[in-house]
Amino acid sequence: MASALCRRWQLHTPLIQAPMAGGATTPTLVASVSQAGGLGFLAAALLPPERLLSEAAVVRRLTDKPFGINLFVQEDPAPxxxxxxxxxxxxxxxxxxxxxxxxxxxxxxCEPFARQFEALLEAKPAVASFTFGILNRNQLKLLKQAKIDVIGTATNMAEGLAWAELGADAICAQGREAGGHRGTFIGRPQDSLRPTLSLVYELAQNQPLPVIAAGGIMHGRDIAAAMRHGAQACQLGTAFLRCPESGISALWKSELAKAxxxxxxxxxxxxxxxxxxxxxxxxxxxxxxxxxxxxxxxxxxxxxxxxxxxxxxxxxxxxxxxAGENVAAGRELPAGQLVATLHEEWLAAYR
Ligand SMILES: Cc1cc2nc3c(=O)[nH]c(=O)nc-3n(C[C@H](O)[C@H](O)[C@H](O)COP(=O)(O)O)c2cc1C
Incomplete structure (x- = not known):
């Protein structure tokens, strides 16, 4: 049942741990997920370039499996x-x-995007993902030259087509249920709130790139449902927030547990x-x-x-x-165990 994306990124389970800026995605969490057969992702959007490099180095010390790094595409604001x-x-x-x-x-x-981007090229993860905007052609070329695969986040069809036209390797379809920031960069975020499964289906049907489903996926049967709608992998954020390896505060974790x-x-x-x-x-x-x-x-x-x-x-x-809409279905498990559990539940959904 392995998808082309799974083979490309050596994934045992079609599962990506979402990059989560603000402390959740520690190098230990990222490495644990990759080690367990998913794709761990460092959130580097709020990190100075040196921290991006040092955190990537820690992940490499902990695992030799592929992992990803995520940035927000942004310009210095002038309010x-x-x-x-x-x-x-x-x-x-x-x-x-x-x-x-x-x-x-x-x-x-904010941190300067151009310098973060240079650090990303130097860190050379297997995969890089982007949200809040789209890269220019030169930036895409530099990533390709460095042999880094590119995931673009889309919250609507127009954004998916824009990433496909640019030549990304995959699209992360961020549905309404998703926790954290909306990635919308074409049109209004209020108009880009399709439920995950319907957005995945539309993107998978109407553009050529593999689609990754993100938003509200908490259980292996949710992974199976997303795959049936045309996804090649699923990106889970909220599901990993309560792992002991997640770096968020005890207070945030306890609020999630009570949600x-x-x-x-x-x-x-x-x-x-x-x-x-x-x-x-x-x-x-x-x-x-x-x-x-x-x-x-x-x-x-x-x-x-x-x-x-x-x-x-x-x-x-x-x-x-x-936190995502399905936060109440969250579990408190070590990351490796969570990946293994999701894998078993995903397989069981086909039996
Ligand atoms: C705490 C938190 C922080 C997030 N930070 C990022 C980020 O830095 N970059 C990004 O691309 N997506 C970020 N996201 C969104 C995730 O990539 C993904 O779309 C979302 O977690 C999927 O929905 P779920 O939380 O219901 O699994 C974040 C989500 C959460 C919950």
Missing amino acids: SREALEQALEWLAPLHRELGLPAPQIPERF APGGTRLTRAFSGRHARGLSNRYMELMADKEDLVPAYPVMNALTGPLRAAAAKAELSDFLSLW
Whole structure:
């Protein structure tokens, strides 16, 4: 039942552990998944180039199996002074509530993509994936020359066609259920919320690249369903968040363990880009402003100190607790065991 993608990336199970920026995808998690026969993925979008290289080196020390590295395709933003000041004004009362100094404009809003991209070429993982945007032809050529396979994230048909036209190797179809940020870069995120299976089917039918299903996949039978809809592999994020190897805080893990069905929602308020996470007080407080806050990565940088302070105070009210719609089906298992369990469940779904 191995797909062409599985053979290419030496996967025993058609399973990719989603890159998850913000600490979850530690080198140990990535290596454990690859070692167990899935494809581990380092999230490097928030890492300075040197950290990208050092984390990739740690993964290599732990496993000789293929793994991937993920980046956000982004440009340095140039927000207006008024937009920044307005956002700081909205955040000020929350800072006061946590006993923090007034919010400030940070020195920079994100890591420089061009330098991260150079580090990625140097790290030379088997696979690289991208979200939030699309590469240019020269960047794709450089990845091909380095023999790094390219996965482009698509949340709608137009984005899938754009990656296919560019010459990527696979498309990650990110359905509505997915935890974390929406990858949308053509059209509005609100209009790109097809359920995973239907998006996978449409992309698999209408463009030539292999499709990877992402969003709401928590059990082996979900993998089987996605494969029946035309996927060649599945990318699971939320399912790995509670693994002991995942680097998120104990508080985030315990909130995930308590989550009920329907406990997530999309918000733009934390980062300026739509993302799915556990509903909390910050989302409610900012609900009427979320469409007005500056776009990613600016708002993400502005809320950084608030989120860091909330993490320190173990206060989930102000944390971005990213999680997918099917979070309630999550399990707390070591990563290798989770991969093996998903593999067994996937096979059982065909019996
Ligand atoms: C905590 C978290 C962080 C994420 N960070 C990234 C990221 O850095 N890059 C990326 O391409 N996708 C990221 N995603 C989205 C995943 O790639 C994937 O689309 C999603 O996890 C699939 O849905 P699921 O969480 O229901 O499995 C993240 C998801 C979560 C839950």
